[in-house]
């Protein structure tokens with residue numbers, strides 16, 4: 001009788017022990033889950049705010065050094081989309097601004113202050129080249145000269161006009177032809193060739209558009225003039 005009672009007590013004791021251990025594990029586990037959740041949350045990236053890439057003046061691919069002007073210049077696309085000139089984040093000429101035209105588009109900028117002095121366009125398909133020559137002769141020393149073509153920049157272009165543009169630092173103006181695309185940034189009074197020039201020939205074999213070569217785009221930084 002005593003033995004049976006003892007065995008029963010033992011069985012109950014063991015049962016309670018198992019239950020206690022089981023409960024303890026359950027508690028521990030839920031507790032760990034809870035903590036783990038907190039820990040994970042701490043290491044997970046905080047609010048994933050999409051970081052915008054830095055924007056540079058004129059949407060340049062990189063920013064210009066101190067004491068430089070930023071520019072971007074795009075030629076016209078066939079006879080449809082006009083050229084675009086941006087200087088220090090200001091759009092100087094564009095189709096949207098409605099101040100571009102067929103031929104050669106020109107913006108003049110003060111090389112010291114970066115201020116826009118003048119914009120104009122000269123129709124070289126049916127216009128008068130003497131107007132372009134007059135404009136070129138009147139450019140003040142120290143001016144930055146931005147030029148971009150639209151449609152046909154060359155039919156009316158003559159030696160005198162080409163020479164005046166060569167003096168601004170151009171290398172390609174002498175061979176600019178019918179419906180070529182050309183973008184250029186030079187300076188009045190510079191003694192060297194400008195590094196800022198791109199030229200693409202109108203060539204039926206390689207043209208991107210029917211009758212016109214592809215659009216040219218050029219960006220760069222121009223040192224501020226001090227003397």
Ligand SMILES: *[C@@H]1O[C@H](CO)[C@@H](O)[C@H](O)[C@H]1NC(C)=O
Pocket residue numbers: 058059086089090091
């Ligand atoms: C820069 O790019 C944005 C987005 O395409 C455009 O809206 C803006 O006009 C551009 N700025 C210039 C100065 O071209």
